[in-house]
Amino acid sequence: MEIGERDPVTGQVTTGHEWNGIKELYTPVPRIVFFFLAVTILFAVCYWVLMPAWPLGRTYTKGLLGVDQKTSVDRLVKDATLERSAWTQKIDQMDFAAIQADPEMMKIVGETGHTLFGDNCAACHGTKATGGPGFPNLTAGVWLWGGAPETIFETLRIGINSTHPETRTSQMLAFGREGVLDSNQLADVVTYVRSLGGTTDGRGADPQSIAAGQEVFKQNCVACHGDDAKGKLDLGTPDLTDSNWIYGGDLQSVTTTVFDGRQGIMPTWEQRLTATQRKILALYVLSLREEGQ
Ligand code: HEC
Ligand code: HEC
Known part of the structure; x- marks a missing residue:
């Protein structure tokens, strides 16, 4: 072989x-x-x-070409910040009224504000900022603490009943649960309050109940809600005479509010958002109202 x-x-x-x-x-x-x-x-x-x-x-081993994704990302971020800093600086320097009067700046506020709102606020106030049960509508032009841009900016900084040491505080007392009002007084004052906003279904039709409720209101509620029940901005109390309800204006909701009390919590944003972002948000929230009108 x-x-x-x-x-x-x-x-x-x-x-x-x-x-x-x-x-x-x-x-x-x-x-x-x-x-x-x-x-x-x-x-x-x-x-x-x-x-x-x-x-x-x-x-x-770094390689002879010196290619490094971390440095290229850093460079991209730096470029983007530089590009933005032009207008963030402007936002920081201009006062609220000046920005509101400047259509160019308001365009930036609209775009950036929309994103910021979606990321941070929409979960509670809704994507359109119209609120929901327990969360106020921010587009109605009705304010607990006032609708000046500076006031809203401050509300965002310290929050309401929040963990911030300077927080705004407010509380609707539990008149039923705490036994301040008996069940008749409670029903009467609920009827009265609902009649203020023009809701007169059920018991609301009874003028005697309304009159009795007005008396209860005078003795227990005016200190916070004001003689005219229109609310007080310094106490963050809502206007009870309009049709705008945080917790609902139906008989059940108003009864629950007066029986159990309410204490809405708006978080503080001082640590989580920069002053520029909060300024943009304050202006953004106000611009929604103007669009809605
Ligand atoms: C965890 C839920 C929650 C989130 C998130 C939240 N809010 Fe609020 N916010 C509330 C509640 C509740 C109130 C009402 C507090 C009360 O009833 O006293 C409120 C009140 C407000 C007020 C005051 C309204 C007035 O009438 O004075 C403004 C302004 C506001 N929120 C804006 C914002 C913005 C802007 C963001 C995003 C940065 C945001 N909120 C995020 C729950 C929230
Ligand atoms: C210590 C101050 C205080 C007193 C007294 C008080 N309220 Fe209030 N009330 C509030 C605050 C603050 C709120 C808003 C609570 C919130 O937003 O979480 C409120 C909210 C309400 C609401 C809910 C409004 C809405 O938009 O849903 C009703 C209704 C109401 N109060 C009725 C009454 C009645 C009736 C009395 C008297 C029996 C009364 N309040 C007494 C502070 C007070």
Whole structure:
């Protein structure tokens, strides 16, 4: 048996090995495979030399090209900040009225404010800022603490019944649960309050109940809600004569409010948003109201 012998069936050269009459054909790995293997290894070696590649404990081989994704991200962020700082600086320097009078600036407020509001406020106040049960509508132009941009800016800073040491505080007392009013007085004052906003269904039709409720109101409620029940901005009490309700104006809701009391919590944003962001938000919230009118 010698190398070079041809297999009579396939006509291929055999290796010359024979096992029990079976001969092995000579079929080497094609050259092209070795070629690609060599190219791949060459590529890998070049890549290791040029690009960041091998970890070395705390550091790594940096590569000759100096490519580094962290520095390129840093550069992009720096560019973006620089671009923005032009108008953030303007927002910081201009006062509220000046920004409101400047359509260019209000466009930025609208765009940035919309994003900020969606990220931070919409969960409670709704995506359109129209509120919901327990969360005031910010587009109605009716304010617990006042609707000046400076006031809203301050509300955002310290919050209401929040964890901030300077927080605004307010509380609607639990007149029923605490036993301040008996059930008749409670029903009467609820009827009276609902009649103020023009809701006179059910018991509201009864003028005697309204009169009795007015008396209860005078004795228990005017200190906070004011003689005219229109609320006091310095105490953050709502106007009870309009149709705008935080907790609902139906019989059940108003009864629950007066029976159990209420204490809405608006978080402080001093730590979580910059002064510029809070300024933008104050202006944004006010701009919603103007659009709605
Ligand atoms: C966790 C829920 C919650 C989040 C989040 C929240 N708020 Fe409030 N916010 C409230 C509640 C509740 C009140 C009303 C407090 C009360 O009843 O006294 C309020 C009140 C306000 C007021 C005062 C309204 C007035 O009549 O004086 C403004 C302004 C306001 N929120 C704006 C914002 C903005 C802007 C954001 C986003 C940065 C935001 N809120 C995020 C719950 C929230
Ligand atoms: C200590 C001050 C205080 C007194 C006294 C008080 N209130 Fe209030 N009341 C509030 C505050 C503050 C709120 C707003 C609570 C909130 O937003 O979380 C409120 C809210 C309400 C609301 C809910 C309004 C809405 O928009 O949903 C009703 C109704 C109400 N009060 C009725 C009364 C009646 C009736 C009395 C008298 C029996 C009374 N209040 C006495 C402070 C007071």
